[in-house]
Amino acid sequence: MDPPRLSRSPSDDDESSPILGNFGSETSLILVHDDEPSTPFSISDDADDDEDPQSPELEVRRHWSPAMQPSLVFLYLLSPYLKLGAMLLPNTQLPLKFGIPALAVFAVLTAFARQIWYMLARYFRKADFEDLVLDAFARGRGKERLRAWLRTMVRAGTGMLRVLLAAIYLREAVHNILPVLPEDLPVPPRPALTVAFALVLAPFASAETLVAKRVVYATGASILSYIGWFTCVAVAHAHGTLQINPGWLRMGAFWQGITVTAFAFTSSSTLALYASLKAGIPHSGLSKSPATRSFRTLSSLSVGLAVGFTLPLAFFAAQMPAVILQDPLDLQTPIVAFNSLTLLLGIPSILVTTPSLPVSERLQRSTTIPISKYLLFVLVVLLTLVPTRIARILSDILLASACMSTFFLPAAIHITVHFFKQPLSIVIPQRPATPSAADELLQRKEDALQRRQWRKRVIWDIGVWVLLLPVGGGGFVWGFGRIVGKW
Template identity: 40%
Template sequence: MPDLEAPSSSSPLTRPDPLSLVIDDDDDQRPLVTYSGRPSHRSSPSSDSPVYESAVDPTTPLILAHNDDDDDEEEEEDRDAERPLALDFSSSDEDNDDLDDSLSPLYQINGKLSIPPLPPFTIFVYLLSPYLKLGALLLPYYQLPLKYGLSGLLISAVVAVVARHLLYLLSRYLRKADLEDVVSHTFVSTKKRGRKGERRREFFKFLVRFGTAALRVLLTVVYLHECVHFALPLIMPVAPLRQSSTELGLAMGAIVLALLLSYPGSLASRVVVYSTNLSVFTYLLWLVAVTYLYTQGTLPINPERLNSRSIWEGLITTAFIFTSSNTLPLYASTKGTIQSLLFDAETSLTLPTSGTTPSTGNSRRDGSLKQPLYRSFKFLSLLSIAMAVGLTLPLVGFAAFPNNTPSAPASGTGIQTYVTPALASLTLLLAVPQLLITIPTFPAATLAILATYYFPAILHILDHTFKSPLSIILPSTYFSSSFSVQPTPSTTIMNLPTPGPSSGLGVNAGDILLQRKERALQKRQMRRRIVWDIWAWVIFFGGFVVLGAKARILGSV
C-alpha cells in the first residue's frame, strides 16, 4: 500500500482549471455555463483531480460566458421580428400622410357602392366632366375684367382642391365610403348606441340623400333648360305663337334622349361612359369654335348680361365651374378598384410573400405596396382641376376683352349660328346621365304612405294649432244698426249691443236672431273641429307608434 504524503504547508496553491458544462436544449443552444474554482485551502486528494475538487466545492461561483455566434443569431432574429411583414400596414402618423399610395386594407368598402369600381381613366373623366359644363359655356358671354376673372378662376380652383382634399381626408380618417356615413358619424356620437342612436343616424342619412337628390335634380333641370335654349337657334325662326310649342317639343325630346342614355343605371355601363367622354370631346370642339369666332371678331355678346351686375354674375359663374358632388363616391370607387384587384378571391391577382404585385404597384423600402401614380385619387383629382383651369383660362380672356363690334364675316356665320349652339347643347345633354344615375334612391312606398296619411295631418295641426284663427267678417250694415255712437267733446263712446228688448238700446230683433244663429253655427263648427283635431293628433302620434313597432320587429329579427 503506498504511503500518502501530506502536502506541506510551504507548497504553492494552484488554481484548478474551470469546468465547462454545455447545456443543450431542443430549440437552441444556451450560452456556456462555466464553473470556476477558487484557490482551495484544503489539499486535494490527488493532484490529478483538480476538476473534481472545483466541481464539488460549494463556494465555487458561476460565470456566464457569452457565445458570439449565438449573439449574432439572436440579433438577427430580433431584426427579423422588428421588420414589418409585406402587408403590415400600420396606422402611424408617417403612414397616414401617404395612405392613399399604400394599399391599406384598413379602408374597407362596406355595403354597396353608389359608383362601382372603375378604371383610373374613367374616374378621371368623371372628375373632369362637371368642370366643363354650364359654367364654362356661359363664361365668355360676361364682360368680366381680367383682374376679377383671372383671380376668381384661380381662387375657385384652389378652394375646390382644398375642399375636395378635406372630404378625402375625412373619408380616409373615418374609413367611410359615402357622404351619408360621414355626415351621420359627424353629427351623431359613436357613444350613442342602440335604437335611439341608429334612428338619429338614419335621419341624417335621409337628409343627405334628400339634399343630394334635390341638388342633382335641379342641376338636371337647369342643364335641360339651357340645352333647349342653346338648341333654339338651330331651328328656323318661327312665329311667336309657335315658339312655345317649339320649346316644349325640344324639351320633351331632350328629356326622352337623356332618359334613354341613363337607362343602364350604372356609371360603369359603356353607354354612360361613352356619353361622358363624348361630352368632354364636344366641349373641346366648342372651345375651338369659340376661339375661332373670337379671333375672327364674331363672338356674340349676350345683351342681357351687359349691366352693372355682370361682374358679380361673372364671378358666380366662375365659381360655379368648379362645383361637383361625386368626390367621395369616386374616391370609394378608386379604393374599390384596388381592393377588387388585391382582396377579391375570384381575381387571379394573388399577393406574393414579397408584397409586390406587378399589375398594381412596387414594393417600398418598408415592405408595403406602393400603387402607381395613375391610381392615386389625389393625383387624379389634382390633374382634373389643373386641366379644367387650362381649358377655361382662354374663356376668361374672351370675357375680359369681348368683341364689341363683331364684323360677322361669311365664313363665321355658319359656325356662329349652327356649330357653336349645337356643340353647347350636346355638351349639356350628354352630361345629364351622370347626374340622373347618381341621384339617391328613396323608398317609393314609404314616401307615398307619408304623403297620403301623414302629411295632411301635419298640415292640419300646423294650420289650426300654431296659427291664429280666421276672423268672421260681418257686413257694415250690422254695425250701423247695432251700435249707437254718442260723440263727446274728448272721445267717442261706443255702446255694445246687449241681448234683450230692442227699445232704447239700438238693437233690432233681427240682429239678436242673427247672433243666435252665429253662435249655434260656431258651436257646430267647434264640435267638428274637435273631432278632426283628435283624428289629426291620432295620426300624428300613430306614426311614432308605427316607427317604434318597426324598430322592435327589426330588432327582434
C-alpha cells in the same frame, strides 16, 4: 394644445357595420413604428396608397361601389368642370385683375376640398357620403332618431341638387337651340324640343351605375363636345364675332362674374369616385400602388386640365368685342350646337348619382322597371318647362347649393370632427380588457400618435378655416346682400 387623451374607436357603437365589422378586439392592435406612424389620418397617408401600403386595418371599405379604372375615375373627375359654368364664363365681362385671381383661387379650393373629402374618408374608413355625415354629426348610442332625420335630409338635399342641375342643363340645352330653328314651325318649339331631348335621354334614365357603358360614352362625348365648343369660341373671339350666350340673360341674381367662376369649379360624387378607385385596385398585401392609381394625382390632373380649358375664357370675358363683325365662317350655329350637346350629354351621369325616391317595396316587387329613376327623370323634364321667373329662382338655388356642397360642407365636417369630437383611436383596441401595464403603455403610444397627428394636421386646419370663414362666410354675406338688394 394637445388633443384629448381619451379617444374613441371608429366602431365603438357600430360593431356590426359591414365596413368596420372585422375590426375585432383581437385584431385591432397594429404595429406602429416611432419614426413613421401608420395611421388613418396623416400627411404621409394623404398621397394615397402609392405612398402608403395597403394595410387591412386602414383600408377604406365600401363593398357596393363599382370598381373603376383610373382613366374612368379621371373622366368623371374632369367632366363637371367643363359644363355650364365654364361655358358662361365668356359672358361675365370680368376684368383680368379679378377674373384670373378668382379662377386660380377656386381651382385651388376645389382641389383642396376634394382632398379634405378623401382625408375624411381615410379617417372614418368609410367612403359613403351619407354615412360620413351621420358619423360626423350624430355618432353614438341614443341618436337613432337624429341619424334617421339626418339621413333623410342628406338624401333630400343631394337629390334636390342633382335634379336641379339636370333640369337647368336640359333647359339650357333646349333654349340654346331655339334661336337657330325656323320660325314657321307647326308646333310650339320649346315643348316639342324638350320632349325630343327627353326621348333621347330616356334610355339613360335606367342606368344603375357610372360604369354603365352608355353613361361612360355619354360623359366622354360631352367632354369632346366641350372641346369642340371651346375651339369654335376661340376662333370666333379671334375674328371678333363672339356673341353673348343668351343663357346668361336667363340666369338669376346670384349669377355674377366671380360666382359663376366658383360654380364652374363645383363638383360632386368625390367620395363615390374615390371608393370606386379603391375597389378597382387589386389587393396585394403591403405592396404599394402606382402613382396612376392615386386619387390625389387624378384629382390634381383633372383640376389642372380644367384650368387649361377655362383660363382662356377669362381673357375672352375681359376682351369681348364692342361691335360684332360679320364672319363668313358663321360659327354661331356650331357654338350653339356644341353648347347644347355638352349639356345634354352631361345629364346621364347626374341622373345615375341621384338618390332614389322612397317607393314602396310592394310596388318595387311588382315590376322590373326602375320606377324611382323614371319618376326622377319625369321631375327633371317638368322642371325644364317652368316659367322663366321660377327658373331664375331655381338657378340661384342651384348655384348656392352647388357652392355650399363643394366648398363649405367638407370644411364644416372637418372642423366638427377634429375640433368638437374626441379623436378616433389609432392603436387602442375597441374593447380593452382589464387595465394592465401593457394597457398603460398602449395609452401612452396612443397619446403620442394623437399629438403627432395634430401637429401634422395644423396646415390643413388653417386651410379649412380659411375655406369656412372668409370664403363660406363671405359668400353668405354677399348672397344675403343680393337678396335684399344691397348690391
